[in-house]
Amino acid sequence: MSLTSLLQSRLVLVTGKGGTGKSTLSAALARVSAERGRRTIVAEVDVLRPALTAMLGVAPTYAPARVAPQLDVCNLTWREALVEWLEGAVPAPRMVKKIIDNKLVQTFLDATPGVRETVILSRVVTLAERYDQVIVDMPASGHAISLLGVPNVALGLMRGGPIRERAQQVLAQLSRPDTALSIVALPEEMVVNETIELWERLRKEVPTLRMPVVALNRAAVPSLSEGERTLLDRLAADAGALPPEAAELLLAGRWEASLEAGTTDALRRLEAALPAEVVRFARLGALGGGPGGPQRVVQQMVAALQRHALKEAGR
Numbered sequence: 632m633s634l635t636s637l638l639q640s641r642l643v644l645v646t647g648k649g650g651t652g653k654s655t656l657s658a659a660l661a662r663v664s665a666e667r668g669r670r671t672i673v674a675e676v677d678v679l680r681p682a683l684t685a686m687l688g689v690a691p692t693y694a695p696a697r698v699a700p701q702l703d704v705c706n707l708t709w710r711e712a713l714v715e716w717l718e719g720a721v722p723a724p725r726m727v728k729k730i731i732d733n734k735l736v737q738t739f740l741d742a743t744p745g746v747r748e749t750v751i752l753s754r755v756v757t758l759a760e761r762y763d764q765v766i767v768d769m770p771a772s773g774h775a776i777s778l779l780g781v782p783n784v785a786l787g788l789m790r791g792g793p794i795r796e797r798a799q800q801v802l803a804q805l806s807r808p809d810t811a812l813s814i815v816a817l818p819e820e821m822v823v824n825e826t827i828e829l830w831e832r833l834r835k836e837v838p839t840l841r842m843p844v845v846a847l848n849r850a851a852v853p854s855l856s857e858g859e860r861t862l863l864d865r866l867a868a869d870a871g872a873l874p875p876e877a878a879e880l881l882l883a884g885r886w887e888a889s890l891e892a893g894t895t896d897a898l899r900r901l902e903a904a905l906p907a908e909v910v911r912f913a914r915l916g917a918l919g920g921g922p923g924g925p926q927r928v929v930q931q932m933v934a935a936l937q938r939h940a941l942k943e944a945g946r
């Protein structure tokens with residue numbers, strides 16, 4: 632799938648290895664969608680400390696919170712999703728909270744596999760009916776696979792009933808051509824391996840999912856010329872002879888060269904293993920670490936997304 636069709640999709644799922652930049656990309660995609668005038672919501676999946684707070688400046692709650700005129704944010708906490716679901720399904724909605732707070736019921740819920748996942752995904756489907764674009768900042772690799780795999784398991788286990796019905800609705804939404812997936816990767820060997828493996832496993836769980844857009848985050852911006860790289864190699868061959876300041880410079884140059892080589896290598900491996908669109912996002916030093924940093928990283932990603940979409944439009 633191209634970035635352009637991802638940006639036009641109704642549902643965008645963002646996953647990848649832990650710490651790769653899933654929340655940052657989700658926030659940036661949400662900004663782009665809202666700037667294009669679409670009613671947009673970006674959701675984190677049942678997290679205790681939402682990362683989107685620092686990235687968008689608003690703390691996500693279960694109920695959608697307003698970030699900007701066309702942009703909402705929320706946290707898909709499963710208990711609240713369950714309450715909402717039951718309120719719509721049982722004849723005495725006022726009893727629902729009492730039932731759920733009951734100890735026995737809680738034990739039952741905790742022991743029943745798939746309940747959490749089903750109500751969370753079910754809420755995603757509801758949001759997709761209410762917004763032009765829903766971006767889900769999914770859990771990292773393994774957890775994303777089990778989350779998305781639950782509807783198929785539910786279908787296999789149940790012959791009828793409300794859970795089966797909801798699971799069918801979720802699978803229908805996941806199979807639609809306007810559902811997109813993005814996997815965030817880093818230019819590191821292990822992360823590239825995990826990215827390739829993640830896609831292999833995801834498509835086994837949900838065979839109807841469309842090819843992802845891979846976001847290669849923290850990529851090195853090519854800056855060294857061929858001549859400079861050769862010079863660095865030549866100097867390194869006789870580094871002992873260099874004065875200390877020059878040796879420092881050489882170290883910095885070689886570090887830069889290795890980052891660039893890492894990015895080139897990651898791109899090559901990703902492109903060979905999966906015929907997916909790869910969008911690069913620059914490594915921004917320690918920008919994400921300081922106060923206001925996460926929002927600035929999001930802004931940089933917004934700019935990169937727009938540049939890439941323009942490039943696609945020109946192709």
Ligand SMILES: Nc1ncnc2c1ncn2[C@@H]1O[C@H](COP(=O)(O)OP(=O)(O)OP(=O)(O)O)[C@@H](O)[C@H]1O
Nearest residue numbers: 649650651652653654655849913914915919925928
């Ligand atoms: N390209 C970048 N350059 C510099 N900093 C970045 C970049 N991308 C993300 N960051 C920073 O890296 C940190 C981790 O990013 P983020 O929280 O988006 O990752 P994540 O994949 O959602 O992590 P988790 O698996 O914990 O949910 C944040 O502080 C973010 O601001």
Ligand SMILES: [Mg+2]
Nearest residue numbers: 653654682768
């Ligand atoms: Mg995150």
